[in-house]
Amino acid sequence: MKAFKIAVLPGDGIGPEVTKEAVKVLEAINQQNSTFAIEFKEFEWGSEYYLANGQMMPDDGLDQLKNFDAILFGAVGDKRVPDRVTIWELIMPIRKNFQQYVNMRPIKRLAGIESLLKNEQAIDFMVFRENAEGEYSNIGGRLYEQQSQEMAIQNTVITKQGVERIAKYAFEYAEKHNKSKVTSATKSNAIIHSMKLWDEVVESVAKDYGNIELESNFIDALAAYFVMRPESFEVVVASNLFGDILTDLGAALVGGMGMSPSGNINPEKEFPSMFEAIHGSAPDIAGKGIANPIAQIWSAALMLEHLGRPDLSVAIVKAIEQVIQERNVLTPDLGGTSTTQEVGSAIAEKVKHLV
Structure with a gap:
């Protein structure tokens, strides 16, 4: 062995x-x-x-x-x-x-754990966060440091390949575990280039999984839905930063950071x-x-x-x-x-x- x-x-x-x-x-x-x-x-x-x-x-x-x-x-x-x-x-x-x-980060309320929410329904879903690019790409820099006109640029990198592979992983997980819905975190109404590409690629991948519903929510609304209806989620797919923030919020709902x-x-x-x-x-x-x-x-x-x-x-x-x-x-x-x-x-x- x-x-x-x-x-x-x-x-x-x-x-x-x-x-x-x-x-x-x-x-x-x-x-x-x-x-x-x-x-x-x-x-x-x-x-x-x-x-x-x-x-x-x-x-x-x-x-x-x-x-x-x-x-x-x-x-x-x-x-x-x-x-x-x-x-x-x-x-x-x-x-x-x-x-x-x-x-991958499970958001699951284990037996015996009391949630901060009054809602006692089961909370049990998986968040898949793109982990290689997105907002945590080390591309950018500082100019005029320590001067009054100091500026900083931090670039977000969203690639078709990067979105496609995380979306496929999320949908394949949903299919394997008999889940009926994947929720995508976006903000394409305001972040019109990178998040629009995100939406397009996720929607394209979803077409290959016709038995699984794709729900797309703007990140600000999605954060509210995590609190208002956490029991409605099964699989969530998100960019690097969005996934990081959402999972910390999710952790707070199921017992804190020590449970995540x-x-x-x-x-x-x-x-x-x-x-x-x-x-x-x-x-x-x-x-x-x-x-x-x-x-x-x-x-x-x-x-x-x-x-x-x-x-x-x-x-x-x-x-x-x-x-x-x-x-x-x-x-x-x-x-x-x-x-x-x-x-x-x-x-x-x-x-x-x-x-």
């Missing part, structure tokens, strides 16, 4: 704390299930590495990572290092060079995909042992599904739900008093009985 090779990058802030618990859960499955084998190699790259070496990862960092089956990423961000360094010298090179052009996983996917599996919680490094609580590890553990579940073990992915989510419903071991953000380590251990114990 081939063991999955996983690169672990704990990163900054609470990243190492929550990643340790995700690894703990995966190791519990490794010990309990004879059909599953996994090997980890940890890379201590991040802000501490930068402060010691002047770079976020070694020159050959990508070469070291490219032969792994997947990457489990903790977090990036440290007040001692500028964001343009932490983001653009570590996480962005991985996403872009490894062609992780699909960012993500995957940066290279669908062709030519390169490893990367899985991470969306909460970031949370420096205000780093080192206190109170960070919620559920989002990172759930990200590990997404990783197993990507690696072809949806059965084990489902088992992890069930274990998370059981711990939440019992309400004996929860971190402060969920109304409990338990530590990061205690929650991780509780989920690891539950998963042993489910695999």
